[in-house]
Each structure stands twice: as C-alpha cells, then as structure tokens.
Amino acid sequence: MSEKRRLLHTPVEPFTIEPHASADQVLDRMRGISFQGRNLATAHDVWRKMLGDDCVIFLGVAGALSAGGLRLVIAQLITQRFVDCVVSTGANLYHDLHECRGRRHFQGSPAADDRALQAAHIDRVYDTFMDEEEFIENDNWIAAFASTLDPRPYTSRELLYRLGGHLWSETGRDGILTAAYRANVPIFCPAIADSSIGMGLSQARQEASGAGHVDVIGDIIESANIVIRKRRTASVVLGGGTPKNFINQASVQAEFYSAGIGGHQYALQIVTDVPHFGGASGSTLDEAQSWGKVAAGADQVTVNVDATVALPFLTTALASTSADICADRRRAAFDLSGREIILDGEAFPDGRFET
C-alpha cells in the first residue's frame, strides 16, 4: 500500500479552457496533464532552468524550419541569447539567406502536381513553394561571396560568420545569419556539403581553384573547445539530424581531452522521429546518457511534436516568463572575427583542442 501511495503522488489536473489566456498561462496548466502536452510544458521548465544556470546553450536546427516560417523565431532566440551557439543544417541557413535577400517562400499544397511545378520551375517542400530561378540566383550570389574570401580553408563557423556579415552589410535585414553575426553567436554547419550553400561554394571553385574550402574537421575542434572551456552545457534540439549528433559529439570529444565533463547538464529535444528504428534523430535522451553525451543526472525532456506547432507557443511562453532571467544570465562572450574563436577574452589554441 505504501508503495502504491509512493507511486501515486501527483494527480493529473484536468485542463480547463480559460478564454484569452496567454500562451504561458496555457502552458502553465499543461504541466498537470499527460503525454506530449505535459512534455511541452516540461520543455519550458527545462529551458528556463538552463537559462538560470551558468551554462552554454547549444541550439540544433534541422527540418525545413526556415522555409516553414520559423527563421525569425530562431533569430530572436539568438539576439536575446536564449541560446549561445547554433548548429544547423545547410538548408535552414540557405532558406534564411533567401528571405534575407528579399526573396520569399510561398504557401502551397502538399497535393500539388509536381510535374506541373517542375515545368513552372517551382520547388516544393511539403506545403511550401519556392521559385527555382531565385534559388539559382542565390547560388551565384554565394559563389560570388566565396570568391571574396582568402584561398584557404575556413571552418563553417568562420565562413558563416563572414557570410552573416556580408548579408547584413548588403541587406540590413534580420534573420538567423545576420542575427548571429550581430550577436556574436557562432553557427556551425557540419553537413554544409549537403546543401545549396555547399553548392554555391562549389560553383565558386569553377572560377578559382582555391575557393570554397570548408574545414569541417576544424568545426569539430572548435565546438569541442567551447565545451572544454565552459564545461557546463545544455542542448536544445529541433528535429534531430546532423545538428543533434554534432552537439552531442562535442561533449564526447571534449571529454576525451578534458576528463570529467560528463555530458550536457540539460537536454531538450523536439522531434517527430521515433526510437525503434535505431536512427540518431529519433533516439532517446536516455540512450544519449549511455554515451556520456548527456549527463547521468541531467534535466531532460523529449517532446514528440512538429516544431512548427511547438516552437511558437514554447518561445512565446519562454519570452513571457524568462526574459528577466535571460537578460541577467552570464553569457559566453564570443569574438568570432578571426580565424580562431576568442571566448571570454581568450583565444582557442591554433587549430587544436584546448588541453
């Protein structure tokens, strides 16, 4: 009986509708329910804890979030430092650049006739349409940008910082790349070769043989050095993909050179993939503990929901409840203007892990 009492301690509190409630008020009452609704409320609480603790918050961005209309949310998270370091797929940065350059994505239908779209030079991402000719023009723009760089390898982090600066000087528009540039928040893109940014870089090389070299192995070193230096880290992952694992491997690699780090102290993921097929995107945060990617005692939560549903409510709530905590937090101070990151006034060692 006492075992039963011990297990049955917190009743489900049925949700009730209160008209005109704010997103944070709704989320507040969702703490009492079950399933993914509860997990979304917990995600708020875990993120808030991250902000109140002295840790570096990594944000992973995968899935077509920029094309789908979440790029300015991510820019706001960067500007207001709800996150400290971004790891993204190339596509999300490319689609961000596309809009920053004044082009648009369009609402369409998943049931569109794709042959007709191909004939009209329209590219589709589920229910979203894009003008293919504008994309070709972007690629040329990226190639031209790449031609202005020195003929040496750049980490994706350094390249994207310069790309953000170039975009800002040319457009003055908000977006992920420009916000990160202005806020000195590093962006890593380990799979840049699998994206239209990579395609644009490859086109630069057609003109100049040294152009468009990305040192993605250098990115591994830089990301691990952030963990080595700061030790306390948190992971916020949207959609899985390469960013999820890259953020986790930074912990593992850091541990290799500086024992005792022990994985992220906080972990939050919003994913739609499932664990039982063995893929990394859907893997549980418990599984990540076996690898030491996430600390054994970490505050963690997985929300199985499309980020386009979760993020508008979650970030609105967080901005309402945690803006003060966020403003007061001790932020990692990055200087990204050189070949090596300067963190809190001290440069990382030249092309090497900090030991």
Place this chain on the structure above:
Amino acid sequence: MSEKRRLLHTPVEPFTIEPHASADQVLDRMRGISFQGRNLATAHDVWRKMLGDDCVIFLGVAGALSAGGLRLVIAQLITQRFVDCVVSTGANLYHDLHECRGRRHFQGSPAADDRALQAAHIDRVYDTFMDEEEFIENDNWIAAFASTLDPRPYTSRELLYRLGGHLWSETGRDGILTAAYRANVPIFCPAIADSSIGMGLSQARQEASGAGHVDVIGDIIESANIVIRKRRTASVVLGGGTPKNFINQASVQAEFYSAGIGGHQYALQIVTDVPHFGGASGSTLDEAQSWGKVAAGADQVTVNVDATVALPFLTTALASTSADICADRRRAAFDLSGREIILDGEAFPDGRFET
C-alpha cells in the same frame, strides 16, 4: 511565368515571438507559416466556420484523452455547445466516470517498472498511473447502475444519458458524461464492448440475466437519423479510432435513406497515425471524400499532432475568438430522456431510419 505567379501567391510570413501574446494571437500568426503549425491555425478557422454555419457538429474522441487530462476541455466544449453530438471510445467515458466519482489519475513515467506496478496494483497508460482497486470498484458501481435499468436493450446513447444522469445526481461533478446529460448532448459509444464500461455491464448480467444489453445497431440508426434530419453536418475528430469511422458512416448510412446529403460539410481531424499503412485512423480526409463521408467541396484540415498538445491551445483560442458566434448559433435541440431521441421537438421513428 504567369503559371508561376499564380502558384506563388501567398508568401510564408515568418512567425515572431511577442511576449504575453494570448493563445489566439499566437495561433493567428501561425496562419502564415507551414507544415503542422499552419494546419493547427487552419483547424481553428475551420471549426469557427462550422460554428457560424447551421450544421450539427459531431465530436469524435479516441486515445487516452480523459486519463490524460482533457476530460474537462471536452466537457466545456459540450456545455458551451462547440459541439452537438459526441462519439467516444468506452475508455474515455470510463476514465471520465472515474474522476467524476472523485478518483484520480496520476502522473507517472513511461520508464516505470511494469512488473513492480502490477505487484502494486497500479495500471499504466504511457506516463499516467491509475489505482487498479479503484477501477474494480468502478466496475462494480457500473454493474450496480446497470441493475437499475429495465431488462431491455438500450442504445449506448440512451444508456450513457442515464449513466450521466445517475453520475450527476450522485456526485454533482463536472465531466463529459455529466455535461452531456445536462446539456442534452447525445453520446454514442459504438465499441462499448471493448472497454471497462462494457466489463461493468457484463458483470451486471452475472446477477440478472437480462441486464446490460446494449443495442449498438440501434446507435447506427439514431446517428444516421440525426444526419437525415439535419442534413448539414461537421466532423471534429480527435485521435481516429472507432469514433472517426462511426461519425463518417452516419453520413453514408443517411445517404442510403435520403439521397443528396453528400457527406460532412466540414471536417477537422487531429491525428497522429499516418495514411500509408491503410488503417482508418490515419486515413486522409481526401480519402473520405471518395466514400462520400466528407463532401467533395468540404472545408477540411488534418493536423498531425498529439491532441494533448493541440487541444489546450486550439480550444483556448476558439473560446476567445468564437464564444459569441457559438452563443448565437442555431443549436440542434435534443430531448434524450426517452427511448427515442426527440430532435427539435419531433421524435425519430421507433427503431427505424427516418425516410
């Protein structure tokens, strides 16, 4: 070029965070984005249109929504007549009854040791725990209730109306069953035999051989008669299951006896199952059009998200934006106190389809 312009007409409007925004304000701006976020905003708009039109709104309830903390939301939708008729799984009604009788569900963990739970007589539904002994006591309570009924078959609709009345008189507490009783909103439960309510009824028969007869075929007739009489109908489906198809088959069956009805005018479903395995729960609303379950020109939307995430925000928004429309709407007036439903003052024919 003009084909392209025709297709690229509505730009995606990137979402931005506005602290303290209300749920409806957040949802309002989600109209501009893509994927399931857009669909959730559309769901609000479709439901609002239903309310503004003169149609009977069916609500289907499947999945562990009552156990998971959404029973009072559903009760509010009934009380305020955001819906006119409910089709539910037995489990949702049973868990509603459980709480109405003053028992609780409890927050637990999906990683619990199920053998330990079994030993402690605790039943688990994902992350939610229940006291098995209280469940056994519920079953006895249902059996006792059934013994008070006449020894004749009852449609699930009539049975549940009486059950709601009995619960209300005994507890005076809000819930799905009691709200439907008080608001004269019919509840159908076609798969009542696959639930603990069915188990309770079967136990009544151990004492009295005529007890606990449910005339589920009569439910088919009653539900079709509602469609035949009112002709314009809408479907709001949470989670698929037997309620989804039962609501749809009412349209098909009505068409058989009264040609020209042509399917629901509006259809909205919040489901997590997918179409490509062929099951009814995940089937698309387009597919439903082939059957004539949903009208060819219907306003329709599918949101692929857990209802425990969608419903708190969607209903809060709807209560904010549409309370006046809802109050003013012409509501189907049910009298459920007899063996036959009286709808808008006129009884249905005795055990037969209205023709």
Place this chain on the structure above:
Amino acid sequence: MSEKRRLLHTPVEPFTIEPHASADQVLDRMRGISFQGRNLATAHDVWRKMLGDDCVIFLGVAGALSAGGLRLVIAQLITQRFVDCVVSTGANLYHDLHECRGRRHFQGSPAADDRALQAAHIDRVYDTFMDEEEFIENDNWIAAFASTLDPRPYTSRELLYRLGGHLWSETGRDGILTAAYRANVPIFCPAIADSSIGMGLSQARQEASGAGHVDVIGDIIESANIVIRKRRTASVVLGGGTPKNFINQASVQAEFYSAGIGGHQYALQIVTDVPHFGGASGSTLDEAQSWGKVAAGADQVTVNVDATVALPFLTTALASTSADICADRRRAAFDLSGREIILDGEAFPDGRFET
C-alpha cells in the same frame, strides 16, 4: 569489466545475402541483427513457442488487411489452427465477405483524385479501390441474411458463425468467415456497430423491428469464459485497434472471476502506432503487464512494421518450420452451433461467467 562482459554477450551477426534462400532461412539469420528485423525473427520464435505450449491463441485483426490482400493468409492460419480464436474489426470481415461473394478489391493509387472517385462511385482505402455499388449490394445481402435469424440478440460470435455458414453454403469459397465456420474457430467483433456489417444489420431492422440485435456485452462474457476455462492463453495482434484491447480485457475479466490466471503467457504484436501519444493501439506489451493483461514473465515481442510486409514472410516461415508442431498441438475444441459455446465438450453457463 565483468559487468561489461555480462552485458556484451551476444554479438550482432551481420546478415549476408544467400540467393534462393527460403523465407524461413532468411528469417533465421535475421535473429542475429538489430532493430525491427530482429523483432520479426523473434516474432517467429514466440509464435512457435505458443504452438508448442498448451495454450489458446487469440488473433486480433485490425487495419485494412482483408481489403489489402491478407484475408486468405488469415483463413489459412484459422484452418491450420495456428490460431484458436479471432477478434476482428467489422471492416476486415466485411471485406472478406465481399471477396467471398465473388467481388474484388482493386489496386489503385494513393494519389488518385478523390472527387473523381466519388463521382465514379469508387471507394478508396489508401492504394486500394472498391466498387461502391457492390458494397451497397453487400449491405442488402447482409440485411437479408439478418432477416433469417430469430428475433433475439445474438453475440457477435454466434452471429458471425451463422454468417460464415450462410456464406459457405452460398459460395463454397474460402475466406476468414468461411474458414472459421468450417474449423469451428470463434470470431468476435466487439465494434461491429462501427462497420458495414453493422450497417447491413441496421437495414434489416427497417423491415423487421426485432432484427439485427447484437449482444456485444455477451461477447465479453464468452471471451472471458474461454480464458477462465483454459487459463493459458496467447495473443497475436495485428494492427492494434479494438481487437487488441478486447483480447487483453478478456484476461482481466477472467481474472476477476477466477483469480490467478495472470495474463497472457505469450504476446506478439505487429503494429505501426507508437506508444508516446498514449493510445491503446501503440501501447507497449510492458505497459500491458502493469494491467495484468500480459503475464509478468511472458514471452513477448513487438514488431513495428506494416502487417502487409511482415505477415507474408512470417507466416510462410512459420508454415515451414512449425507445421508439425501445429498439427500435433492440443487444440481447444469449440462447438459453435448453439447459443452457448461448447468448449472441449462442456457448455459455458447460460449468459454468465464461469466461476
């Protein structure tokens, strides 16, 4: 170190292609791999164990398996007694009847224009088409059959036995219903009201007020009595739905009247739904242990795969490896010709649980 050795005991044995290997040989080597491939191999082994043990094997059938081309597989499982008792959705029995009556389902496309299909009176289930006019004719046929029955409630089990007999005498064709009739294997359909069989029965009542009464509460009693009498049971579930829970609740209800049964000894499910939304279809077999639906020490396995992929290979393999075991097993002997089931020569009590 010894803890590590204890945990790392069975190496993954990489699969190699051997041309012309039989399905059972392929499956045999899939035991060595991971993820759902391993689970499918384990499903074979668990089913084989069921057959070798003295237990009653329940088969749950949900999803559009009959329409999708698996009805004769299920008929073979019945005829050869790889299963002893079937619980099905109404749709699977209706689509079986449709083909038994010489009508067909057709291969189509999930991208078909559903308005055009509606106009042509073609009903679609994902990539499968059906002639709506033939369906209407089936419904009339079912109504006519129902008119031949006595004006009293029939359990779905008794009704479906008579329906199978009527089909067999009229068509002489193999199918689920006719195979079950001929092999004296009971079929339960607890959600019969949510199907076209239910619709046909409801139409019978238009002519004769006492027609088409299904005593689904009686089905609860009969299914539990099978468990009470035989005590050792196994569950093979395809696709979840009402059959999954109905098979499980039979164990729970049996336990209520005969303590110590303790749940199914073996459990195997082939499902595509996931656990984390809380629905019964996707729930784990571990969760079922908390309820006592599945025994604490049961041999159990979940395969997350579409049944149309799994079943052809799994049953071919099982028929190859286990035909002899199956032929030799002690089979529950049902006599289904009367109002009460006679099991192993002894009738169940009249409309009551056996105690």
Place this chain on the structure above:
Amino acid sequence: MSEKRRLLHTPVEPFTIEPHASADQVLDRMRGISFQGRNLATAHDVWRKMLGDDCVIFLGVAGALSAGGLRLVIAQLITQRFVDCVVSTGANLYHDLHECRGRRHFQGSPAADDRALQAAHIDRVYDTFMDEEEFIENDNWIAAFASTLDPRPYTSRELLYRLGGHLWSETGRDGILTAAYRANVPIFCPAIADSSIGMGLSQARQEASGAGHVDVIGDIIESANIVIRKRRTASVVLGGGTPKNFINQASVQAEFYSAGIGGHQYALQIVTDVPHFGGASGSTLDEAQSWGKVAAGADQVTVNVDATVALPFLTTALASTSADICADRRRAAFDLSGREIILDGEAFPDGRFET
C-alpha cells in the same frame, strides 16, 4: 461506368502461404496485395529495371544499418555491383570499420538502464550495445591513419578509398569500406564531420596541424561530375538523411552545368519518416520531381518500413532473380587511386565541374 471500369482494372490478389517458398517467390506474390507489402514488391521490380538499364546506381545509407547487422549486405551489393556509388553517413562507415577491425556490436535491450551502461562504458543504439573503450581505440587508429596522409585536403571520396585500402591491407576482412576499395566503387560521406570518423581525423590534427583536412565541397563537384558524364542515374535510398539529399543534389548541380539531364531515371527509397513535417528524410519522391531531382517520368517507389526488415528479403530476392542481369550490365568503370576520379578511362577535370 467506363470510367469505373478504367479505374478498377487490376484486382488485389490475396496472398496465400506456401511453405518453403523462397524470398523471391514470396515477394513475387506480394505484388498482388496493397499498402507497404505491395511497395516492397515494387521496390524489387524498380531495382531490377535499374540493373537492366544503362545507368549509374547511387546507394544512400543512413540510420544505424552497420551497427544493426546490414554491413555485409551492403558490401555484397557493392561487390556484385548492384550499386555503383555509395553515399553514407559517417556512423555507418565507422561501425563498419569497427567490425572490420575485429570488434563487434552486441545484442542488447532498448529498456536497458543507461546510467548503468554509462558506468560500464557501454554505448547503446536502441537495442544494440558497443564497447566504448574499443571506440576510443578506433578513434586513435583513425587518427594514426590520417597522419600517414599528405598534408592537403582530400575529398571524402578519396580519403575513404585510402581508408578502405588501409583497412584491407591490415585486416583482409570484408565490409563496406574494403568491398568498395576492392571493387573501385566510390563512397562519399558529405557529413563526415558529424561522426566518429570525423572525430578521429580531428584528433590527428592535434599532432600535425595540416592533418585531417576533408574537402567536402570537392565531393559536391565529384558527385555531380559522375552525373554529368553518365547522364542516366538511379537512386536507392535507405533511411533518408544527408545521403538522400546529397544524391539528389548531384542531379541538380549536374543540370546546372549540363542542361537536359533532368533528374534520376529511377528512384527507390526505404524510409520510416513521414512527409507531413516537412523534413527531407521523409519527403516523397513526387516532391523530388518538383526540384528536378527525380525525372518527371521516373520509375519510383517509396517503402515505409525499417530497412532491417526490408533489406534482407529484398536483396535475397534480387540476388535470386537478377544476378544474371547484374553480371551483364555495363558498369561505370572507376579508377579511384588518384586525386581525381578516372571514369571509363577519362579523368574528371582538376577540381572543377565537367562542362
């Protein structure tokens, strides 16, 4: 009526169990059924058509297939030239290398205690366990290998060819890397920075500043050059991820430099992700047509199933039915020993797209 006849042309042919049937015989009869079973049969037919046509077949490998026991299947597909070019995640190559070096993966449980695993230095991928200390030793081995390379950027293709050669000379064991080395089949790994291979390379740089440079932008050029040169291509994708898009972008990039290629002529994907969240892994092949990644008239099929279930049966069937076609096909002849690929006797231009 004639429209109906036109649409209802091919009846579903219900599957029947034939004991001892070979995998290809089972698959042959699965052509007649519906849903994913039909799709798996179609996958066989599409792949067979690829082999009979004069085209370059790309294989994309994502998900934990090597760890899960499919690495030798993939090696056989390479050796027997069922595929001509591989694009893989880093993890699949790393786990392949792990086993090639004589280490093992182990069968475990998804319900394992991950804190206990972490304490025992065991890493988990769903139901598969690995020895973390062996992984650290692999990383050192990779770092040592990298130190033997010239201090210049290598495309992942060139690097992996040399890694395969090194592995082969050291172990003489079969695997993906060694089979590709011996068969002169190129492997690309665009997201190598997001893997333990990347981690090993980064560790090489700790010793020698020029070490471990991977020119992933060069991979874009090389992969596009294969498409530009051969023009007719096919895509076989397991699990989505970066390989899926990288294979597709090769077509798009090739089109940029050599108009009229028009996308893959054949496309086959075995994926478990779904389209409606907008991610690339789950995107449909129809969507790929809008981009020109897949040709408008391509033979294509998506199978929604775990590759560990599909691949053993599919490849066994293919090896049975198509070995002769495969042996006779005109194969792209790669010479991978130099900095630039030599294809059919002619080298690609130095670091540039072929125009």
